[in-house]
Amino acid sequence: MTYQQKGIYNKKVRNYRNVIFRNLLQIKLTSELTQTAQKDAPLVMRSVRCWRIYMFYLILLLSLITTLIIAYTMAMQKTTHSIGRLLMNKAAGEPGAGVQDAITPKSQTTRNLVMFILILVVFGLTTYQYAWYHGIWVVLACFLGSSLFGVILGLRPGYPRLVASVAKDMERRRQAYLNSNDTLRAAVIGELISKLEQLSPEAIRNEARR
Numbered sequence: 198m199t200y201q202q203k204g205i206y207n208k209k210v211r212n213y214r215n216v217i218f219r220n221l222l223q224i225k226l227t228s229e230l231t232q233t234a235q236k237d238a239p240l241v242m243r244s245v246r247c248w249r250i251y252m253f254y255l256i257l258l259l260s261l262i263t264t265l266i267i268a269y270t271m272a273m274q275k276t277t278h279s280i281g282r283l284l285m286n287k288a289a290g291e292p293g294a295g296v297q298d299a300i301t302p303k304s305q306t307t308r309n310l311v312m313f314i315l316i317l318v319v320f321g322l323t324t325y326q327y328a329w330y331h332g333i334w335v336v337l338a339c340f341l342g343s344s345l346f347g348v349i350l351g352l353r354p355g356y357p358r359l360v361a362s363v364a365k366d367m368e369r370r371r372q373a374y375l376n377s378n379d380t381l382r383a384a385v386i387g388e389l390i391s392k393l394e395q396l397s398p399e400a401i402r403n404e405a406r407r
Contacts, residue, residue, distance in 0.1 A: 252326045256319065260339055263315040268343035268352045270308045275354035277301045277363060279404035284392050299386055300393075302366040354405030357398050364393055 281297045316336055323332035347353050367390050374383035 249326070252322065256322050256326065256335070259315060259319050259322070260335055263312070263319050264339045264342040264346055265350075266308065266312045266315060267339060268347040268350065270305070270312050271343065272347055272352040272354050272356070273302070273305055273308070273359055273362070275405045276356070276359045276401070277305070279355055279401050279407075280360070280363060280393060280396070283396055283400060283404050284389060299370075299389055300363060300367065302363060304366075353402075355398070355402035360393075360398065360401055364390060367393070 277297065277300050281300050284300070316339070319339065320332040320336050323335045351358060367386055371383050371386045371390065374380070374386065
C-alpha cells in the first residue's frame with residue numbers, strides 16, 4: 198500500500214468513526230428525550246386538564262354575571278322608556294322621547310357598555326376554548342336565562358324596585374342641579390319627579406308590556 202493509499206484509507210476510517218459516533222449520540226439523545234417525555238406526560242396531561250377545568254368555570258362565572266347584567270339592564274331600559282312615554286302622555290298627550298334623558302339614570306349607559314363587553318368576552322373565550330358555534334349558543338343562553346333571572350330576582354320591567362331606583366336617581370340629580378345653582382333644570386326634573394309619583398305601578402307595568 199502506497200503512502201497516498203494509506204492516507205485515503207485512514208481518512209475513510211475517520212469518516213466511518215464520525216458517522217458511527219453521531220448515530221450513537223443521536224440514538225442516546227432520542228432515548229433520553231423519549232424517557233423525559235414519558236416521565237412528563239402525566240404532568241402535561243394534568244396541566245391541560247386543569248386548564249380546561251379553569252376555563253370552563255371561568256366561562257360559566259362570566260356567563261352568569263352577563264346574564265344578571267342583561268336582566269337588570271334590559272328591565273331598567275324598558276322601565277325608563279315606559280315612564281318616559283307615560284309622563285309625556287300625561288303632560289302633552291304625545292309620544293315621549295323628550296324627557297328620556299332626564300329619566301334614564303346615567304349609570305344605564307355604563308351598564309349597557311359593560312353588558313356588550315361581557316357578551317364579547319364570553320363569546321371570545323368560548324370560541325377560543327371550544328368553537329365559535331359554542332360561543333353563539335352560550336350567548337343565546339345568557340339572553341334566555343336573563344328572562345328567568347328577571348322573574349326570580351324581581352327584575353321585570355316596571356317593577357316597583359326599578360321605579361324607585363329611577364326616582365332616587367332623579368332626586369339625586371335634582372339636588373346636584375340645586376347645588377350648582379341650576380334652578381331651571383332642578384325645577385324641570387322636580388316636576389318630572391312629582392308626575393312620576395302620581396303614576397301607579399300597574400300603569401307602568403302595563404306600559405312596559407307594550
